[in-house]
Amino acid sequence: MFIKQFHTAERKIEFLHGTTTLAFKFEHGVIVAVDSRATAGSYIASQTVKKVIEINPYLLGTMAGGAADCSFWERLLARQCRIYELRNKERISVAAASKLLANMVYQYKGMGLSMGTMVCGWDKRGPGLYYVDSEGNRVCGDLFAVGSGSMYAYGVMDSGLRQDLTVDEACELGRRAIYQATFRDAYSGGQVNLYHVHSGGWTRISQEDVLMLHQKYRDQA
Amino acid sequence: MRQGVVYINTNFSSVSGFDAERDSMRTCLLTFECCCVCDIQKLLGRRSHGSAGSPVPLPFPMAHGTTTLAFVFQGGVLAAADTRSSCSGLVACPASQKILPIHSHLVGTTSGTSADCALWKRILSRELRLYQLRNGRRLSTSGAAKLLSHMLHPFKGTELCVAATLCGWDDHTSLSGPSLFYVCSDGSRLQGTLFSVGSGSPYAYSILDQGVQWGLTVAEATSIAREAVYRATHRDAYSGNCVDVYHVTSQGWTRRTREDLKEEYYREKESRRQTHEAEKKML
16 A cells, blocks of 8 residues: 555646746846746746745845745745844844755755755845855856746846946846847746845836837837 | 669659759759768668667757857848857867858858768858859859758758858849848758857847847947857857858858957956946045
C-alpha cells in the first residue's frame, strides 16, 4: 500500500522561468520592473500575476521560478526581518536580508526548489540590490535581469543606464526594457509593474498593460 | 551513383512553383555530386538508412555562437555582424568575416558552422552568376533565397548548420527596392524587414525593435546597427571583437571600416566616469 502511494503521477508545478524581471541601481535608488504572465508549458495560466513581493515597507523581492517557492520563502524572510528589527531596534540591511534568504534556501539545495529573486532595498549604505537563487548564488550588483526575457531586457538597459538618470527617466527605462522583452519573448507579457525604492521606502509607480505601451511607443515613433 | 542522381531529381520535381530556376538548380546539384560523390552518398545514406529514431547530434546545444543582424529601411538594407568565431569556449578567430558579399547587389550574413556557410555562399554566388549569364538579368533576392533553401534541403537532418540572411537590392520593373530574406538549413525561408540571428540576437533585438523604422537616415541606421551588435557582444560570450557593417543600395554594397568594439567599451566607460565626476563636483 505504502509503496503504491509513493509512485503517484508527477504533479505539474507551475514555473515562472518564463518571465522577465529586472532591477537596477541608480543615483536615486533602485528601480524594479516586472511583467505579469505565468505560463505552464505553452498555456498562459495568468496575465495578472504579482511578481514583486513586498517584504516590508523598505524591501522588495522579485519572483522568478516557482511561484510558490518564491512567495513562501519571501514571506519567511519578511518574518525574519521583523524579528531582527524587534531584537536590534534598527532596520535590517539589504545585505543581511539577502544573506538570510540565501542561507535558508541553501539548506534545500538540490531538493528541487526553483527560485531566482532579486532583493532590493535602501539601507544605511544607500541603494542595495542582491540576486539570490535556489542554487545558492548570492551576488551584489548594479543591474540584474532574470527570466526567459532577460536577454532582451539587458540590451535595452545596458544602452540606457547612466548614473545620472532622473527618477522619471529611470522608470521609463525599466518600463521600456520589460516592454521590449515582452515583445520578443513569448513567455512574458501582461502588464508592466514598476516600483521605485528610495530612502523613504518603496513606492509603486505604475502598472501598464503591454499592449497599451505598444500603442504608445508606436505613436511616439 | 545512379541512385543518388534519381533521388535528387525526384526530390525537386515534386517541388511546385519553381519553374525558371529548376534547370539551373538541377545542373547545380549534378555538378556538385560529380565533385564529391562519396560525400553526398554518405550524407544521403545516413539520412535514409540512419538508425530509426536516433536524433542527429547538433553542432551547438544552443543558438549559433554569433550576433548578426540585418534590416531594411528607406536607404536600402543594412547588415551588421560581430567577428568572433568560437569553438566551444575557444575563440578560434577574433577577426573572421561573417558578412560575405555574394554579388554586387547582394550580401549574406552567416551564422552556424563557418565552413558550411562559406561553402554554400560560394556555391550560391556561382549559381547566381550562371543564372545571370544564361538569362541576361540578375536573380532577385527572393529567387536567390529560394535557390539556397532548395540547395540545402537534401541535407536536412544531417549536421549541416547554416542560418543566413540574404540582403539585396532588386532591380526588376515590378519589385524593385531593398529586400531581406532569412534562410536556414532546417528549411525555413522567411521574408522580413528585420532579422537577427545567433546567440547574441536577443540582446540585439531589443535595441533594434526600439529604433528601427523605415524613415531612418543612413547615419542613424548605422549607429543603431553598431549599438545593437555592441550590446550583444557586451553580454554574450560567443560574440565579440569587432563589428562589420555593410550597406546595400541601388548602386551596390559598401562596407564600413571594421571597428574594434573594445574602443567603444573604453570610450563609454570614460564618458560615464566623466559624468560621474562632474556630478560629484556639483554636489
